Amino acid sequence: RKSANKSNEPLVWQWVDDADPSKIGDKEVRTAYRLNLPKCTSCRKNCQAKPTCLFGLGEAQWLSSPSHLEWENIEQKLEKQIEAEKRKEGELVGLKNLGATCYVNTYLQLWYHNVSFRNALYNLEYKDEDLALQQTLCGQLQLIFGLLESSISKSVDPSHFIKCLGLATDLQQDAQEFSKLFLSLLENTPSLSQVIKEQFCGQYTYVTVCKSCQSVTERPSNFYELDLNVQGHKDLKSCILEFLREEKLVGENQYYCTKCQSKQDALRKIALKKLPETLNLQLLRFVY
Template sequence: MGAASSRLEKALGEQFPEGERYFGLENFGNTCYCNSVLQALYFCVPFREQLLEYYANNKSAGDGEENMLTCLADLFSQISNQKKKTGVIAPKRFIQRLKKQNELFRSYMHQDAHEFLNFLLNELVDILEKECNAAKEPPQNSSSNKNLNGPVNGQANGSHKEPDTTWVHKCFQGILTNQTRCLRCETVTDRDETFLDLSLDIEQNSSITSCLKNFSSTETLNAEDKFFCDKCCSLQEAQKRMKIKKPPNILVIHLKRFKYIEQLGRYKKLSYRVVFPLELKLINTVDNSDLEYSLFAVLVHVGSGPNHGHYISLVKSHNHWLFFDDENVEMTDESMVQTFFGSAQEFSGNTDNGYILFYESVAKTN
């Protein structure tokens, strides 16, 4: 650990900007699921910058209520303001708040990193929207629709025709459209829904591209699954498919590695080999625009099942890859990413598998 730490210090001094910090996070018994997600979010630069801006704008409000957002902002501020480039920080206040907020994370059982990420992002959205609504008039409008509220700092302008979203939405939110085509009258019905991450079914010896193709493959609705066509005013056979209407700036992909096996009566981990490239073209968009994304973080699940194991994360920062395992931080090579694709064999001792992938858009904005 000492030798690795000194090597890291030397590399950080030579190859990284002065202002960057690379701190391990103390594990409080079973909090690797949390630590791995926090590292990925810290190195999601647009998210980090917005969070630190929020902290700077709100730290003087001493009478404010502590919540998940203030605790996370405080933690990120602590890390970014450290004098040393590397070390270990104990996210104690954040973990205490998490356990107080959600009983799911109070036990000492192994928790799911994807469930935690979902909970955290939705909790941040709820807090930002409530703060936004509280700054608006009249107060009875505070129950307005989710995902349609203004910016966090209370600078919403009532004259806007298009409602603003929170900065969490601006980082992670995309829009899916469910296209259903009646096979009798050919009418196409579009139904939109928002997402903060995409959960993809996986198969053995596949790739993210093939998983995305399957996600958007055409499904026929017939027999008892017929579609009610408004134009025909009756149930009809139809074809439906899901495509991405508005891609997010940060694309989070969750690989569904835990599958319930009826015969076993429990969940089993699928250690399938799924290739996730460093550069990804998003092929299943409505306008077929082939948007390009670049991988900057991988959450890895280590272990054979959902109820036990460990989480680590690989993060790309300033064109270099780093390995985060709770308190331990090491430099690594991008070739290490390939070791977490999974196993080509059904039964394998290799259980270190990519579980959540973070891609940032490198496409030109219009």
């Protein structure tokens, strides 16, 4: 059996049969679709005959003015939220993780706590010949450092800095590669070049000794970090000793000696020549 509302459905549209289409206006359309019916005030369930019935959607609370007590509750909740976001005296400021940006946040915190680098960045003055990209990156970095130092909030949102770099927030990148590329970019800024070299750039030499003629060849190289293998080691000292250990070049891996004009057995090692003020040690935790 059809309900009364459904059985009366055709009656609402009977006027269409005799109506002149050119004379159908907004009034007729609103009437046909029941949009002119008064809003419901005391329904126990949604009215099928009234599209304006908002029962169950909280319309009574939306359309009514909140009482004084309700306003006080809202204000108290907001105050608690604001207070929860405030940094307490002596606390450090954190960085929000935007999804997969923890590797960026880690380096931002490390660079911020390097006082020499931080001060050099604060004192950076832009010149007309500086590249716009470098200005933007340095400006965003200045802003983040300033907020990390003096923000009243517990955390800083690095969204603009991440966007400036063109990084995807949902894609995990290699932290070491990010550090190298970003520091090399900042190193092209004249005002920062010297402090970056002093604080982060070291130098070692690849030393090769021919076992036949005892000739020594050296190839210097700059580094921003030392890659240390941790497999089979129990402390940092043993990792560094392995990094500096002599390697025998024999068999198919023989060394071509320019003095002997032939391949010869040789010894090769890395000799540290200059360490930076801040030594970055990368622990190779993954083995393939």
